Amino acid sequence: MTDTLPGARKFLAQFWQKKPSFTRGALRQFADALDRARIFELACRDDVESRLVTGTRTSWEVERGPFRRRDLGRLPPRNWTLLVNGLETVLPRARALQQSFSFIPYARHDDVMASYAAPGGSVGPHFDSYDVFLVQGAGQRRWQIGAQRDLGLIADAPLKILRRFRPQREWIVDTGDVLYLPPRYAHHGVAIDECITWSVGFRAPGQREMADRFLTFLSDQERADSSYRDPGLKPQRHSAAIGKDMLRQIKTMLESIRWTDADIERCVGEYLTEPRAGVVFQRARHISAHAFNRRLHVHGVRLALPTRLLTSGDKVFINSETILAPPLTRLVLGQLADDRCLPAGLRIDASTRTVLYEWYRAGYIEAGD
Numbered sequence: 164m165t166d167t168l169p170g171a172r173k174f175l176a177q178f179w180q181k182k183p184s185f186t187r188g189a190l191r192q193f194a195d196a197l198d199r200a201r202i203f204e205l206a207c208r209d210d211v212e213s214r215l216v217t218g219t220r221t222s223w224e225v226e227r228g229p230f231r232r233r234d235l236g237r238l239p240p241r242n243w244t245l246l247v248n249g250l251e252t253v254l255p256r257a258r259a260l261q262q263s264f265s266f267i268p269y270a271r272h273d274d275v276m277a278s279y280a281a282p283g284g285s286v287g288p289h290f291d292s293y294d295v296f297l298v299q300g301a302g303q304r305r306w307q308i309g310a311q312r313d314l315g316l317i318a319d320a321p322l323k324i325l326r327r328f329r330p331q332r333e334w335i336v337d338t339g340d341v342l343y344l345p346p347r348y349a350h351h352g353v354a355i356d357e358c359i360t361w362s363v364g365f366r367a368p369g370q371r372e373m374a375d376r377f378l379t380f381l382s383d384q385e386r387a388d389s390s391y392r393d394p395g396l397k398p399q400r401h402s403a404a405i406g407k408d409m410l411r412q413i414k415t416m417l418e419s420i421r422w423t424d425a426d427i428e429r430c431v432g433e434y435l436t437e438p439r440a441g442v443v444f445q446r447a448r449h450i451s452a453h454a455f456n457r458r459l460h461v462h463g464v465r466l467a468l469p470t471r472l473l474t475s476g477d478k479v480f481i482n483s484e485t486i487l488a489p490p491l492t493r494l495v496l497g498q499l500a501d502d503r504c505l506p507a508g509l510r511i512d513a514s515t516r517t518v519l520y521e522w523y524r525a526g527y528i529e530a531g532d
């Protein structure tokens with residue numbers, strides 16, 4: 164459990180998924196992690212998802228990146244916000260910010276977004292469908308929030324804007340202040356001066372998404388590959404009618420699909436470790452297993468920024484791949500999964516070193532802790 168946010172246990176019991184919380188100055192150490200120039204640079208990359216939101220009140224425009232540097236330089240002095248998503252996959256400090264919330268399981272972590280806003284810049288009053296920590300970087304922002312039930316949106320707007328927003332609480336936030344909002348809580352943040360705001364977002368698998376995913380998983384496992392058969396077919400009087408026998412056979416076909424808890428575990432593990440869309444792992448320059456082992460011993464290893472690594476019992480899931488690990492390997496990989504690194508000098512058995520070497524070659528891990 165992290166010691167960055169004091170009182171994680173109390174926070175989870177009183178606020179998480181229940182009500183907003185506001186903490187002054189809880190995460191000041193990320194103030195210098197981003198500035199205007201760096202956000203502009205990120206918004207010009209084609210491997211970073213970015214949006215530019217311009218507008219106020221009822222008139223809004225959204226443009227999607229990647230942008231050209233000179234277009235960003237020509238933006239007006241007020242009323243726009245540039246947003247960049249998935250920063251934990253490209254920026255070590257963004258991954259570190261996400262790690263500040265390691266008291267919440269990684270299986271719930273989604274992405275880290277940052278926004279750079281000119282004075283008056285906002286994305287409008289809205290709600291998000293996920294839990295979020297809004298961490299103020301540089302500059303000041305006014306946040307207003309409200310526990311309203313009416314979540315009706317302005318029709319035809321290019322982004323989700325609440326038709327009626329009834330704020331109940333308000334703060335002027337400064338560097339390091341942290342506002343937590345549970346899913347579907349109405350909020351509106353307006354930049355007072357040029358400001359940077361981090362959004363650390365969480366994911367919660369939906370039933371529809373999981374059902375889709377699980378059926379695909381079963382079919383990929385060839386657990387649902389029988390087909391209708393009708394060797395005794397007779398000539399048809401009503402050729403358009405779906406026969407009773409066909410319905411009966413398909414019902415039996417569906418009812419005979421079987422799965423186990425281990426299937427669910429594997430499907431969930433592979434789903435939750437699926438790399439963020441667009442991520443490409445940089446394969447390391449080839450080195451021998453012997454040279455890798457030496458590096459492992461001298462420098463330790465760390466997960467590549469985009470790598471997702473989770474564990475469940477004897478299974479280890481990395482970037483949507485499953486491995487069944489013997490106890491010793493599980494122990495070491497469990498430490499790597501929790502800390503995202505292994506220190507130098509750790510005694511590691513041969514079969515675990517083989518797994519780590521493969522991951523190194525795939526670009527899933529890097530040397531150094």
Ligand code: SIN
Nearest residue numbers: 244278286352360362
């Ligand atoms: C922002 O950073 O401007 C918007 C963040 C949010 O409201 O989710």
Ligand code: CO
Nearest residue numbers: 289290291350
């Ligand atoms: Co929001």
